Amino acid sequence: MHDIPAKVVSYEQITDHFQNGMTLMCGGFGGVGAPPTLVNLILDLGITDIKLISNDVGFPWIGPGKLITEKRVKSLIASHIGSNPEAGKQMHDGELDVEFYPQGTLAEKIRAGGMGLGGILVDVGLGTRVEKEKQQVTLENRPYMIEPALTADVAIVFAKEADRYGNLTFDKSARNTNPLVATAGDITIVEVERIVETGELDPECIVTPGVFVDYIVPSKGVDWKWVWELKREDVSPNALRKK
Amino acid sequence: MGLGAETRGRIAKRAAQEITKGMVVNLGIGIPTLVGDYLKPELGVMLHTENGILGMGPSPDPGTEDGHLSNAGGYPVTLNEGASYFDSATAFGIIRKGYLDLTILGALEVSEYGDIANWIVPGKRVPGMGGAIDLAQKAKKVIILMNHTNKDGASKIVEHCTLPLTVQKGANMIITEMAVFQINVDGLELIEIMSPYTLEEIEQATDADFKVSTMLSINS
Numbered sequence: 001m002h003d004i005p006a007k008v009v010s011y012e013q014i015t016d017h018f019q020n021g022m023t024l025m026c027g028g029f030g031g032v033g034a035p036p037t038l039v040n041l042i043l044d045l046g047i048t049d050i051k052l053i054s055n056d057v058g059f060p061w062i063g064p065g066k067l068i069t070e071k072r073v074k075s076l077i078a079s080h081i082g083s084n085p086e087a088g089k090q091m092h093d094g095e096l097d098v099e100f101y102p103q104g105t106l107a108e109k110i111r112a113g114g115m116g117l118g119g120i121l122v123d124v125g126l127g128t129r130v131e132k133e134k135q136q137v138t139l140e141n142r143p144y145m146i147e148p149a150l151t152a153d154v155a156i157v158f159a160k161e162a163d164r165y166g167n168l169t170f171d172k173s174a175r176n177t178n179p180l181v182a183t184a185g186d187i188t189i190v191e192v193e194r195i196v197e198t199g200e201l202d203p204e205c206i207v208t209p210g211v212f213v214d215y216i217v218p219s220k221g222v223d224w225k226w227v228w229e230l231k232r233e234d235v236s237p238n239a240l241r242k243k
Numbered sequence: 244m245g246l247g248a249e250t251r252g253r254i255a256k257r258a259a260q261e262i263t264k265g266m267v268v269n270l271g272i273g274i275p276t277l278v279g280d281y282l283k284p285e286l287g288v289m290l291h292t293e294n295g296i297l298g299m300g301p302s303p304d305p306g307t308e309d310g311h312l313s314n315a316g317g318y319p320v321t322l323n324e325g326a327s328y329f330d331s332a333t334a335f336g337i338i339r340k341g342y343l344d345l346t347i348l349g350a351l352e353v354s355e356y357g358d359i360a361n362w363i364v365p366g367k368r369v370p371g372m373g374g375a376i377d378l379a380q381k382a383k384k385v386i387i388l389m390n391h392t393n394k395d396g397a398s399k400i401v402e403h404c405t406l407p408l409t410v411q412k413g414a415n416m417i418i419t420e421m422a423v424f425q426i427n428v429d430g431l432e433l434i435e436i437m438s439p440y441t442l443e444e445i446e447q448a449t450d451a452d453f454k455v456s457t458m459l460s461i462n463s
Contacts, residue, residue: 029293029294029295029315029331030294030313030315030316030317031317032294032310032311032313032317033311055331056371056373059317078371079371079372079373079374080370080371080372080373081370081371082370082371082373083317088369088370091369092369098371100371100372102372102373102374102375102376102377103293103331103335103372103373103374103377104331104332104334104335104336104338104339104374104377105335105377107330107331107332107334107335108332108335110332111332122339123380124339124376124377124380124381125372125376125380127408127410127411128376128407128408128409128410128411129363129407129408130372130376170328171311172296172309172311172312172328173292173294173295173296173311173312173313173328174310174311175295175328175329175330176294176295176330176331176334177330177331178330179330180330180331180332207330222310226308226310226317226319227317227318228308228317228318228319229308
């Protein structure tokens with residue numbers, strides 16, 4: 001076996017990759033599958049002015065939502081922020097610059113970035129506000145918008161298992177945007193529930209090939225309560241804002 | 244004015260009648276989510292969610308929830324036989340390529356030709372479109388479940404939407420607590436009255452012209 005880079009590292013060894021003003025891409029959907037320990041590390045490091053790219057911003061106390069609540073995010077590219085009233089408030093107050101895309105278009109822009117493409121052609125949103133200021137082309141007599149690909153300085157990902165080469169498997173619907181985000185970072189850091197020896201994962205079951213992965217850190221688990229674990233009065237917009 | 248649990252259930256049950264054997268269906272949040280409770284297992288319906296499941300099952304028993312197995316709203320679900328997981332690009336590829344037979348969504352306004360507005364109230368509620376545009380534009384059939392009127396008593400069925408559109412001419416059917424409308428190329432057709440409402444009451448509460456089906460039925 002060739003020498004392989006030591007990708008399994010401690011949290012202390014990756015701190016230099018997080019910088020103020022960085023473009024950060026975060027996996028997860030509604031907080032499910034967002035890397036909890038890496039989000040906390042970014043908070044602890046005091047990183048600010050983040051340009052965040054994420055499907056959504058979870059809830060105020062779940063997933064990348066915490067970065068919003070702590071006002072670490074300067075601009076956001078997402079498809080939905082409805083579950084995080086704090087994001088809506090900051091956007092309304094002019095503190096947070098938000099760019100929305102249809103969810104499938106955003107996923108595909110990230111995928112394109114990870115696959116080395118310049119962008120995609122998509123017709124979702126033609127005839128609505130989405131087409132505003134978008135460059136359009138006609139192909140085979142059908143109109144499309146040109147959507148540039150998205151990449152990031154750092155991509156943070158949550159996976160179920162990683163071997164030492166960085167091959168990844170995911171856990172049920174916690175997969176969501178993670179395999180896409182894993183490909184689109186200049187540096188990809190993966191928080192995993194279980195690190196195994198190289199060769200232990202069935203190659204047929206690997207979702208993300210390790211070549212996309214730079215660093216692997218062991219997860220300390222979620223430190224939040226899921227929205228369904230809370231009582232109804234705990235998830236009212238006012239209660240959410242206070243959490 | 245919000246609808247009571249019984250009325251919401253009745254709307255969901257009526258919508259479930261539109262689902263036939265083997266359909267691939269995506270249910271939006273709110274009343275559409277309740278439609279799942281009225282699906283007979285023998286129909287073999289495959290429920291799709293934007294976060295990457297085809298073949299989603301009902302809610303788990305309390306205490307058996309899995310934080311990593313949820314619907315697009317973040318609430319725990321289970322799986323039915325034949326289910327699969329996939330990433331978000333594939334989830335939306337399924338929608339964009341036209342594999343969804345039906346999506347059932349809520350709405351703020353629907354026009355008489357099926358324009359849908361359901362994602363933004365400028366200056367007031369700006370949550371982002373999420374998957375609403377992908378779904379409304381690409382599903383083979385779109386059914387809207389909603390209150391007939393808004394909290395000020397104004398009709399949510401209108402000649403022209405005043406709110407920014409989710410899709411032009413996307414809706415095929417509207418089901419409210421008062422009525423069921425089919426949306427044809429030439430406009431709205433009332434096909435069912437939800438009792439105890441009357442045709443006069445529906446006309447009064449609807450801010451758009453509609454024709455009355457020759458096959459009009461009463462849903463009791």
